Amino acid sequence: MGKIAFYTNESVSVAVAEGLKRRGVRVMSARDADNLGLSDEEQLNYAAKNNFVIVTHDDDFLTMAITYDHKGIVYVHQQKYGVGDLIRKLKLLWDVAEQEDFRNHVEFL
Numbered sequence: 001m002g003k004i005a006f007y008t009n010e011s012v013s014v015a016v017a018e019g020l021k022r023r024g025v026r027v028m029s030a031r032d033a034d035n036l037g038l039s040d041e042e043q044l045n046y047a048a049k050n051n052f053v054i055v056t057h058d059d060d061f062l063t064m065a066i067t068y069d070h071k072g073i074v075y076v077h078q079q080k081y082g083v084g085d086l087i088r089k090l091k092l093l094w095d096v097a098e099q100e101d102f103r104n105h106v107e108f109l
Contacts, residue, residue, distance in 0.1 A: 002098065002099045002100075003026065003094065003098070003099065004053050004072065004093070004094055004097050004098065004099050004101075004102055005025075005026035005027065005028075005051060005052050005053065005099075006020065006025065006026070006027040006028075006052060006053055006054075006055050006074070006090060006094070007027070007028050007029075007030070007033070007043075007046070007047040007050070007052030007053070007054050007055065008027065008028075008029045008030065008054075008055045008056075009030050009040075009043045009054060009055070009056045009058065009061075010029075010030040010031070010035075010036055010037075010043075011056050011057040011058045011078070012029070012055055012056060012057060012076075012086075013083055014029050014031055015083045016029075016055070016083055016086050016087055016090070017029035017032065019083065019084070019087035020087055020090060020091060020094075023087070023091050025090070025091060025094045028050075028052065030043065033046065040058060040060050040061060040064060041064065041068075043056075044061065044064055044068055044070055044073075045068075047070065047071060048068075048069065048070045048071050051071055051099065052071060053071055053072035053073070053074060053099075053102050054070070054071075054072070054073050054074070055074045055076065055090065056073065056074070056075060056076070057075075057076055057077065057078040059075065061073050061075060062075060062106065065104070065106045069104060070103075070104060071099070071102060071103060072099075072101075072102025072103065072104075072105050072106075072107070073105075073106045073107070074090070074093070074106075074107045074109060075106060075107070075108050075109070076089075076108075076109045080109070081109070086109070089109050090109075093107065093109075
């Protein structure tokens, strides 16, 4: 069993990834990975290849979750949480979840 690692696509503020890093969470942003401008499919494939649970505000990933093998998707509506609240929610998820719990799973925050 292993801790989950997050990958925030470009729809999510880089401040979320930075806040998670400061709290000891393994996370990479699309900017950190030099993946800005990739298609949603390419973002999901990158996350899966590198064992990341992708965090997104983009509801296109919900459709892709049905047909693609992935390491997990955390979907958060763009207007539901501010940066600080989203960091706290993701940190809590990181505290309690294991990587294997997320395979082909979609978590709605």
